[in-house]
Amino acid sequence: MRNIIFAIFLFIVTTTVFAGKVPDFRLQNLDNKTVSYSQLKGKKLTVIDFWATWCKPCVRSIPKLVKLHEQYEKQGVQFIGVNVDGTRNLPKIKPFVHSLKIAYPVLLDVNNDLMNKLKVTAMPTLIIANAEDEIIFFHQGYRPGDEKTIEAEIKKLLAAAESADEK
Amino acid sequence: MKNRLFIWLAIFGAGRAWAQLAIGNTAEYQVGNLPFEKPNDLTAFYNQLNLSYQWRDWRGNIKLERFQRPRKDKDYTELTQRSLRYANRSLDLALGNFYEIIGRGLLLRSYEIPGALLENPGQRIRYGFYRDIEGALLKYQSERLDLKLLRGKPLLNTFPPNFTGDLRRRHLVDAVETKLRLIPDWAVGGAYLRDHRGGKLKEYGAVSLSGNLPHEIQLYSEYAQRLGGGNKRFDLSDHSSHAFYTSVNFVAGPFGLSAEYKDYNDFFLQYNDPPPLIKEHPYAVLNRSTHFIEPRNETGWQMEIFLNTAQGHTAVFNWTRADSRPFQNNNRFEEWFAEFGYALDEQTTVKTFFDRSEDQLLFEKDRYAAGLYLEREWLQQLGTSLDENLRRAGQTGAGAFG
Numbered sequence: 001m002r003n004i005i006f007a008i009f010l011f012i013v014t015t016t017v018f019a020g021k022v023p024d025f026r027l028q029n030l031d032n033k034t035v036s037y038s039q040l041k042g043k044k045l046t047v048i049d050f051w052a053t054w055c056k057p058c059v060r061s062i063p064k065l066v067k068l069h070e071q072y073e074k075q076g077v078q079f080i081g082v083n084v085d086g087t088r089n090l091p092k093i094k095p096f097v098h099s100l101k102i103a104y105p106v107l108l109d110v111n112n113d114l115m116n117k118l119k120v121t122a123m124p125t126l127i128i129a130n131a132e133d134e135i136i137f138f139h140q141g142y143r144p145g146d147e148k149t150i151e152a153e154i155k156k157l158l159a160a161a162e163s164a165d166e167k
Numbered sequence: 168m169k170n171r172l173f174i175w176l177a178i179f180g181a182g183r184a185w186a187q188l189a190i191g192n193t194a195e196y197q198v199g200n201l202p203f204e205k206p207n208d209l210t211a212f213y214n215q216l217n218l219s220y221q222w223r224d225w226r227g228n229i230k231l232e233r234f235q236r237p238r239k240d241k242d243y244t245e246l247t248q249r250s251l252r253y254a255n256r257s258l259d260l261a262l263g264n265f266y267e268i269i270g271r272g273l274l275l276r277s278y279e280i281p282g283a284l285l286e287n288p289g290q291r292i293r294y295g296f297y298r299d300i301e302g303a304l305l306k307y308q309s310e311r312l313d314l315k316l317l318r319g320k321p322l323l324n325t326f327p328p329n330f331t332g333d334l335r336r337r338h339l340v341d342a343v344e345t346k347l348r349l350i351p352d353w354a355v356g357g358a359y360l361r362d363h364r365g366g367k368l369k370e371y372g373a374v375s376l377s378g379n380l381p382h383e384i385q386l387y388s389e390y391a392q393r394l395g396g397g398n399k400r401f402d403l404s405d406h407s408s409h410a411f412y413t414s415v416n417f418v419a420g421p422f423g424l425s426a427e428y429k430d431y432n433d434f435f436l437q438y439n440d441p442p443p444l445i446k447e448h449p450y451a452v453l454n455r456s457t458h459f460i461e462p463r464n465e466t467g468w469q470m471e472i473f474l475n476t477a478q479g480h481t482a483v484f485n486w487t488r489a490d491s492r493p494f495q496n497n498n499r500f501e502e503w504f505a506e507f508g509y510a511l512d513e514q515t516t517v518k519t520f521f522d523r524s525e526d527q528l529l530f531e532k533d534r535y536a537a538g539l540y541l542e543r544e545w546l547q548q549l550g551t552s553l554d555e556n557l558r559r560a561g562q563t564g565a566g567a568f569g
Binding site for chain 1: 187189191219221224226254255256257259266267268271272276278279281282308309310313348352353354377378379383385387414415416417418421422423424425426427440442443444445447448449471473474475479481514542
């Protein structure tokens with residue numbers, strides 16, 4: 001019996017070593033269409049930014065992410081914004097996105113389903129997933145200068161993806 | 168030999184299983200006294216443990232809450248949530264506790280605010296800030312059709328977990344919601360909800376329309392009402408139990424505009440949460456006092472205009488008005504808010520805001536607030552921000568500095 005318990009414990013602990021994956025979710029975009037993750041994800045990397053209109057650090061970080069998106073889009077990096085505002089702010093999101101000049105897709109997670117699936121508990125949270133949908137970078141919060149850390153991570157992961165392609 | 172086999176099976180199996188264990192814990196210890204009340208000792212410990220185990224498309228969750236205080240009169244340890252969920256790209260099946268919304272929440276909305284706690288004001292008992300449903304849920308999503316079926320007992324979170332019996336989950340709700348996208352850019356929805364409580368049955372229906380109009384105009388409209396009980400269809404008078412919400416937004420060049428209207432009458436279902444049409448402020452002196460909607464009788468408007476220039480300067484104007492009449496008196500809440508952001512350069516932003524409001528329910532006639540926010544990014548990972556706010560309210564004479 002003790003061995004079985006130990007084996008179950010080992011199973012659970014061992015599995016935690018593996019990184020999480022982004023499931024192939026479906027969410028509604030700002031144009032009333034339901035789109036899936038597999039339709040939007042990047043060839044090499046996908047950067048998912050969870051944000052809300054009421055979150056001051058989120059709003060501060062978005063212009064920096066817009067710049068990173070412009071810079072790395074052609075290299076196979078796709079940014080996806082996931083807005084987690086409740087029903088009270090929904091009509092403001094499209095004008096807000098427009099005013100912040102967000103050129104990448106923004107999806108609405110009104111019920112926080114994706115947020116719960118990816119264990120996102122703080123705003124903003126930025127996730128980078130590779131082509132196999134494995135989560136390889138998880139960043140919570142935003143302070144001025146964090147965009148440099150994110151950019152360094154994108155560069156590092158792109159280089160790793162390219163060297164894997166060559167092999 | 169047998170033992171080794173188990174261990175190898177566990178390691179090998181785990182590698183193939185691609186499972187994921189997530190543990191989250193919130194603990195809070197509180198010390199202090201409450202003047203003018205007996206007993207006045209506020210010392211308490213609260214802990215919330217959330218465990219989630221994911222294996223392929225399956226997920227199991229539990230939430231364990233514990234509350235203790237020295238006098239041990241209202242201590243509790245409760246497994247407040249347990250659920251098993253299967254989800255793939257199109258299908259979502261939940262058994263146990265889950266969160267769900269119908270439309271914009273006119274009929275039903277359940278939610279959680281992670282990390283936030285509630286305190287029962289009468290007994291000073293602390294517990295997690297969530298309003299879930301206990302039952303079963305089936306959801307199907309495709310490009311043209313969304314279908315939702317649920318049966319469960321919504322949580323009335325005014326009662327802490329140590330309240331036994333069915334006080335916390337008095338209503339049993341059956342609901343079905345469907346959304347069709349047959350024409351590009353447009354969706355029509357319909358919902359039906361049945362509420363069983365204490366041998367009484369109440370039925371509600373809702374219809375919604377959302378779509379994109381030319382010139383970047385977006386529309387959403389939803390009407391819900393009680394079926395039967397002498398209610399006429401699509402009646403917006405004070406004689407029917409109804410909730411009507413509509414919003415329109417528009418973008419043009421650097422401008423964005425949103426306008427919303429609400430009309431709620433006799434629509435306090437205890438598990439619904441219609442949009443309140445109130446500005447959510449990130450500023451410390453404004454976000455602590457807000458207007459709570461009155462679904463028993465309230466009408467109102469909200470308009471917001473955004474401006475964002477290529478140089479990084481921003482402007483936001485918001486006007487909100489709500490008239491509620493839950494009893495005899497009419498109460499008006501009105502707020503004007505303006506915020507200007509000026510980007511001095513790439514690293515420096517100055518923001519200022521002005522706010523004026525009145526709330527007849529809180530006896531606040533002229534509440535003024537203003538603030539200045541300066542942010543300077545010096546080096547990577549090093550920034551400075553200065554946040555100065557001032558609030559002064561007339562009538563009550565209350566003032567606040569943040």
